[in-house]
Amino acid sequence: MKEATLIGEGAYGEVYLVKWRGTEVAAKTIRASIASNPMVKNAFMKELALWKKLRHPNIVQFLGVLKQSDRLIFLTEYLRNGSLYDQLRKKGKLDPLTAVAYALDIARGMNYLHQLKPHSIIHRDLTPRNVLQDEAGHLKVTDFGLSKIAQQKDSYGYKMTGGTGSYRYMAPEVYRRESYGKSVDVFSFALIVHEMFLGGPSNREEAAEKVADKTAYEDYRPHLASYIFPEQIKTLLRECWHKNPDRRPSFQEIIDRLEKIHATLQEKIVLGTCCSCMIL
Numbered sequence: 001m002k003e004a005t006l007i008g009e010g011a012y013g014e015v016y017l018v019k020w021r022g023t024e025v026a027a028k029t030i031r032a033s034i035a036s037n038p039m040v041k042n043a044f045m046k047e048l049a050l051w052k053k054l055r056h057p058n059i060v061q062f063l064g065v066l067k068q069s070d071r072l073i074f075l076t077e078y079l080r081n082g083s084l085y086d087q088l089r090k091k092g093k094l095d096p097l098t099a100v101a102y103a104l105d106i107a108r109g110m111n112y113l114h115q116l117k118p119h120s121i122i123h124r125d126l127t128p129r130n131v132l133q134d135e136a137g138h139l140k141v142t143d144f145g146l147s148k149i150a151q152q153k154d155s156y157g158y159k160m161t162g163g164t165g166s167y168r169y170m171a172p173e174v175y176r177r178e179s180y181g182k183s184v185d186v187f188s189f190a191l192i193v194h195e196m197f198l199g200g201p202s203n204r205e206e207a208a209e210k211v212a213d214k215t216a217y218e219d220y221r222p223h224l225a226s227y228i229f230p231e232q233i234k235t236l237l238r239e240c241w242h243k244n245p246d247r248r249p250s251f252q253e254i255i256d257r258l259e260k261i262h263a264t265l266q267e268k269i270v271l272g273t274c275c276s277c278m279i280l
């Protein structure tokens with residue numbers, strides 16, 4: 001840890017780039033104020049034990065825990081290109097083909113989490129900051145600190161315990177503190193895809209909590225301009241952020257539909273007819 005370079009800071013602590021056994025890895029530190037609470041530390045350790053078992057090309061690889069007196073530090077693979085949040089801030093909106101390819105990466109990672117046996121994992125905090133990019137350009141989902149094992153018998157048998165997640169991406173049922181299931185991640189996913197086509201949140205001037213309030217109580221959703229969003233993407237996003245969680249598609253269904261959209265887009269590019277996203 002001597003040669004640690006600070007690369008970011010989140011709600012739980014700082015993130016450093018370090019060399020571990022000769023390899024560059026990310027070291028996530030959990031603040032002493034959090035890690036010194038035995039109950040919280042225990043909860044973290046349980047989450048990390050869960051993460052340790054996960055292996056998927058679109059999930060950030062967990063590498064291990066370093067225990068140091070009052071601190072809790074864990075290592076994950078290092079993703080040089082940073083987060084989707086950073087990328088959208090730097091580059092602005094993505095072209096439709098890239099946005100759909102990125103959406104597929106996220107959906108595949110999330111589908112893996114949702115289909116895990118014997119218990120699926122609900123991310124609960126899926127945001128552009130928790131999606132990182134590797135050197136090959138693929139996206140990977142990270143940060144399972146807030147995840148819990150879903151009680152699978154009843155997908156709505158899970159009561160939220162606090163204000164988890166980032167407000168802007170929060171499903172209405174989470175904000176209203178109702179029982180919720182896996183489809184809260186599908187809701188967050190739709191807002192991330194919307195941002196990829198737009199280059200950022202449509203309502204960035206408004207406080208995130210206000211947006212969540214309007215979403216939960218006034219059925220507010222971002223505008224889907226036809227000159228930006230292909231028709232099939234508009235339909236998909238409307239289903240994914242549907243107010244009724246039962247009407248939201250699963251990530252498996254999302255993948256199937258995105259693959260078709262991706263193939264159509266590629267075809268149009270080869271034929272030279274892809275001058276705007278209206279072609280779909």
Ligand SMILES: Nc1ncnc2c1ncn2[C@@H]1O[C@H](COP(=O)(O)OP(=O)(O)OP(=O)(O)O)[C@@H](O)[C@H]1O
Nearest residue numbers: 007008009010011012015026077078079082083129
């Ligand atoms: N494995 C990693 N490789 C490269 N950069 C990383 C890695 N993990 C995190 N980062 C960088 O560090 C920043 C902080 O990460 P962290 O997960 O602690 O917080 P966050 O996701 O931004 O916010 P929050 O804690 O509220 O979820 C990220 O935004 C990202 O830029």
